Amino acid sequence: MTIQIWFLIDAITLVLSIPVLAIAYYWLILLGTSIRYPRDLGASEAHLSAYPMVSILIASYNEKYVIERSLDAMKNLDYPKDKIQVVVADDSNDQTIEIIDEKVRDLSRSGIRAVVSRRLSRENFKCGALNKAMDQVVGEYVLLLDADSIIAPDILSKGIEAIEGHPRTGFVSFRYGHYNRNYNMVTKLFALQQDIGDTLSKMGAYRIDAPFSFQGGFTLVRAKDLRDVGQWTNGRIADDTDVSIKMYLAGKRGIYLSNVKIMSEDPSTLEAWKKQVARTSQGWWRCIAKYWSTILLARGISIRRKLGLVLMLMSPFSSLSWIIVSFLSSLAVVFGVVSPSTSIFSSPIYVAIVAVPFAISLASGMWALWVQGLMTLRNVILIPMLGYASGCMLTLGSIGFFYGIFDRMGFFLYRTPKSGSGNEGTKTKYFRNLANDRNAIVEGVLAVAALILSVAVLFHSVWFLSLSMAGFGIFTLKSMNLSRHLQPRSPEPSSS
Numbered sequence: 480m481t482i483q484i485w486f487l488i489d490a491i492t493l494v495l496s497i498p499v500l501a502i503a504y505y506w507l508i509l510l511g512t513s514i515r516y517p518r519d520l521g522a523s524e525a526h527l528s529a530y531p532m533v534s535i536l537i538a539s540y541n542e543k544y545v546i547e548r549s550l551d552a553m554k555n556l557d558y559p560k561d562k563i564q565v566v567v568a569d570d571s572n573d574q575t576i577e578i579i580d581e582k583v584r585d586l587s588r589s590g591i592r593a594v595v596s597r598r599l600s601r602e603n604f605k606c607g608a609l610n611k612a613m614d615q616v617v618g619e620y621v622l623l624l625d626a627d628s629i630i631a632p633d634i635l636s637k638g639i640e641a642i643e644g645h646p647r648t649g650f651v652s653f654r655y656g657h658y659n660r661n662y663n664m665v666t667k668l669f670a671l672q673q674d675i676g677d678t679l680s681k682m683g684a685y686r687i688d689a690p691f692s693f694q695g696g697f698t699l700v701r702a703k704d705l706r707d708v709g710q711w712t713n714g715r716i717a718d719d720t721d722v723s724i725k726m727y728l729a730g731k732r733g734i735y736l737s738n739v740k741i742m743s744e745d746p747s748t749l750e751a752w753k754k755q756v757a758r759t760s761q762g763w764w765r766c767i768a769k770y771w772s773t774i775l776l777a778r779g780i781s782i783r784r785k786l787g788l789v790l791m792l793m794s795p796f797s798s799l800s801w802i803i804v805s806f807l808s809s810l811a812v813v814f815g816v817v818s819p820s821t822s823i824f825s826s827p828i829y830v831a832i833v834a835v836p837f838a839i840s841l842a843s844g845m846w847a848l849w850v851q852g853l854m855t856l857r858n859v860i861l862i863p864m865l866g867y868a869s870g871c872m873l874t875l876g877s878i879g880f881f882y883g884i885f886d887r888m889g890f891f892l893y894r895t896p897k898s899g900s901g902n903e904g905t906k907t908k909y910f911r912n913l914a915n916d917r918n919a920i921v922e923g924v925l926a927v928a929a930l931i932l933s934v935a936v937l938f939h940s941v942w943f944l945s946l947s948m949a950g951f952g953i954f955t956l957k958s959m960n961l962s963r964h965l966q967p968r969s970p971e972p973s974s975s
């Protein structure tokens with residue numbers, strides 16, 4: 480019976496490890512192919528023979544701290560003003576309304592056609608707002624932006640030149656820029672993680688014509704292609720990823736311009752970052768549930784592309800997989816169900832295999848910094864610190880995955896706070912209201928349990944498993960900023 484249980488636990492561990500390792504080794508392939516990415520793509524000055532009409536579509540909901548600067552940037556575009564339309568899909572119910580209305584009038588006075596799309600309700604939230612706003616879009620191309628996006632003057636010229644010069648292209652994705660990159664340690668780590676993601680999943684994927692998910696705030700798309708695939712699907716899914724999948728299933732491809740950035744604001748607290756990760760996990764699982772059979776049965780799509788789509792969507796599963804595998808193996812060792820010598824975490828081969836993702840992250844971080852000319856000692860030191868950030872994301876990422884499985888609202892309504900200025904935003908009530916919620920209880924329980932199990936496993940000499948559990952527990956507790964809850968609350972101001 481002991482041998483059977485040992486075999487069962489090791490089998491479960493291996494099965495749950497396969498998707499994670501498949502993703503890791505796929506990223507290793509992308510790391511190699513990203514080195515062959517045409518570095519001059521989008522680097523030279525664009526020369527257009529004609530200027531098609533472009534609609535700039537911005538989604539906004541209570542973005543009073545960032546929307547003004549985003550709209551002001553439209554006036555600096557080196558593109559004929561009579562060929563630009565700005566459409567703001569605004570669901571706001573605060574001062575953002577007045578700011579947008581004033582900026583729309585200002586754009587109109589400058590010669591740019593600008594309109595606002597508003598609704599009586601927030602039905603289907605961002606997807607519903609964008610779908611309604613598309614009724615007013617008149618451009619041949621649509622530049623999709625977030626409310627905090629700040630665009631460079633040549634963004635339209637370079638994007639259109641790229642998309643018109645490549646057949647079958649449905650969209651152009653631009654590099655994620657960071658205007659508050661150096662605000663604090665969290666923004667530095669977030670920026671580095673995004674740099675790695677862009678460098679591998681986009682530079683590498685583009686080089687081998689593999690699928691990658693575009694981001695709504697960093698994408699130029701053909702309006703006809705967007706309408707042909709049904710625009711945004713209403714529901715609790717990752718809207719940008721959903722449209723990307725539909726584009727690839729329709730036979731379109733994406734182009735990635737690494738040299739062209741759209742600046743955006745990074746989350747400046749771990750709480751905000753973790754909830755953003757959880758929302759992504761939730762939305763991507765809904766995409767898996769909706770499209771997995773369509774992807775597998777689709778005709779006219781190569782097996783390589785199908786595999787790329789599946790691996791792209793499976794990445795959030797890694798958090799849940801790690802938690803199940805680590806806790807199951809720890810409990811089995813501690814309670815004597817599996818002897819330390821037969822634990823799969825005692826196998827040098829398994830340890831070497833699962834250590835590959837860490838090695839890939841180090842190499843990817845170095846390469847991502849080199850690509851952008853950011854290879855400094857201070858930035859290089861940040862690369863191993865990403866393990867800290869990754870460790871503290873595991874619990875909320877797993878919770879988001881469960882919310883997606885059961886189609887719960889979960890983190891769907893969560894919006895990453897944007898301040899517009901890192902030095903001032905954290906002083907506002909808008910930012911201070913971001914607090915740990917009931918999901919923090921699950922975080923705390925798992926973190927404490929992991930620390931206890933790490934000590935128990937250490938006494939059984941399963942070193943690798945003990946270190947993994949200890950790191951997870953420490954990183955998670957640290958990220959929860961528990962000291963904040965021990966401080967006395969400031970009295971609320973009197974209403975009189």
